[in-house]
Amino acid sequence: MTMKVLGYAAQSAQTPLAPFQFARRDPRPDDVVIEVLYCGVCHSDLHQARNDWGISQYPLIPGHEVIGRVTAVGDNVTKFKPGDYAGVGCIVDSCRECQPCRRGLEQYCEEGPVQTYNDTDRHDHMPTYGGYSQSIVSSEDFVLKVPAGMDLKGAAPLLCAGITTWSPLRHWQVGKGSKVAVVGLGGLGHMALKLAAALGAEVTLFTRSPDKEADARRLGAHHIVLSTDDEQLASVTGQFDLIIDTVPYEHDINPYMPTLTLDGTLVFVGLLGNINPMLNTVSMIMGRRSVAGSAIGGIAETQEMLDFCAEHGIAADVEMIKMQEINQAYERMLKSDVKYRFVIDMVSLQA
Numbered sequence: 001m002t003m004k005v006l007g008y009a010a011q012s013a014q015t016p017l018a019p020f021q022f023a024r025r026d027p028r029p030d031d032v033v034i035e036v037l038y039c040g041v042c043h044s045d046l047h048q049a050r051n052d053w054g055i056s057q058y059p060l061i062p063g064h065e066v067i068g069r070v071t072a073v074g075d076n077v078t079k080f081k082p083g084d085y086a087g088v089g090c091i092v093d094s095c096r097e098c099q100p101c102r103r104g105l106e107q108y109c110e111e112g113p114v115q116t117y118n119d120t121d122r123h124d125h126m127p128t129y130g131g132y133s134q135s136i137v138s139s140e141d142f143v144l145k146v147p148a149g150m151d152l153k154g155a156a157p158l159l160c161a162g163i164t165t166w167s168p169l170r171h172w173q174v175g176k177g178s179k180v181a182v183v184g185l186g187g188l189g190h191m192a193l194k195l196a197a198a199l200g201a202e203v204t205l206f207t208r209s210p211d212k213e214a215d216a217r218r219l220g221a222h223h224i225v226l227s228t229d230d231e232q233l234a235s236v237t238g239q240f241d242l243i244i245d246t247v248p249y250e251h252d253i254n255p256y257m258p259t260l261t262l263d264g265t266l267v268f269v270g271l272l273g274n275i276n277p278m279l280n281t282v283s284m285i286m287g288r289r290s291v292a293g294s295a296i297g298g299i300a301e302t303q304e305m306l307d308f309c310a311e312h313g314i315a316a317d318v319e320m321i322k323m324q325e326i327n328q329a330y331e332r333m334l335k336s337d338v339k340y341r342f343v344i345d346m347v348s349l350q351a
């Protein structure tokens, strides 16, 4: 027996998302069943709904910033009970045996982690469907505990935008005395500002539009550098230990490289694809600077980030939408018209 569930699916790269009924599996012994209350809207949802990465399988139900309430648990579940608030992020399983998995880096599982949607379950080989739906079922090992007292709406985006920026901040050991810069002020970028500032770093936003200054400062930036202004760029030469680049599209990173300090790193979290125009290596060689990439974060690290956010009163800045407004929300996201994350109120799905 399976549960009938209503969700919002794309049936092809060209069709808007629309209601779609499908089946969720009954809980296996280690599974948690979660009634979805809120689901954040990540730019990756849009990329995958429209097959930007060439790997989409339809019907596709996006959503990997899921917050909900536990409604049932399998017999072997120990961490959750019905009534608990719980979160599901970008991955719902992995091989659990390879070296990255054993190190708590399930996102780099050698067999490929199982994505929350647009992927295939390891056991029953059924497609995975995301959080734009009434409920979700996942092994408890990939479900996050929502710390008591957390704002649930603002917590949803932490499960992707939060962890994706937290993980590089932790990996490159950002703390007091660090200088961090962020490129791109969207869902990921605004979390990067908040988290870097809360970790004690001196934070700069690179932006193309001066009108973002007031918001950037409110979100945690101490300095703003207009990336289109050569003089302003030159004034920060050799400054940053870490630059977190959240821009989703091809763009020129050459102007940013000299602003890294000796041994500094520019880490891509936004662009999955080719860098264009070409990367000039001079500033890398002449300052032992690196260009790196980083994917979401492991489960333990995601829990660490949620606990940190609860302790520091950090949540995403959200604009609530109804499920039926998702296609307009995607269009607005393409125009950078969101401050700074859409979150779907899943009650609207029943309406």
Ligand SMILES: NC(=O)c1ccc[n+]([C@@H]2O[C@H](COP(=O)([O-])OP(=O)(O)OC[C@H]3O[C@@H](n4cnc5c(N)ncnc54)[C@H](O)[C@@H]3O)[C@@H](O)[C@H]2O)c1
Binding pocket: 041, 042, 043, 044, 045, 047, 160, 161, 164, 183, 184, 185, 186, 187, 188, 189, 207, 208, 246, 247, 248, 249, 251, 268, 269, 270, 271, 272, 294, 295, 296, 333, 334, 336, 340
């Ligand atoms: N590495 C990962 O694990 C991971 C996780 C989540 C999302 N992503 C990817 O990160 C990217 C960003 O996601 P998001 O949800 O924050 O998107 P978003 O649409 O909320 O934000 C992107 C921002 O980049 C800005 N931007 C666009 N071009 C720019 C440029 N040339 N210079 C400066 N700013 C520019 C836009 O104005 C926008 O504010 C997406 O491509 C998404 O797929 C990666």
Ligand SMILES: [Zn+2]
Binding pocket: 042, 043, 044, 045, 064, 090, 160, 161
């Ligand atoms: Zn995401």
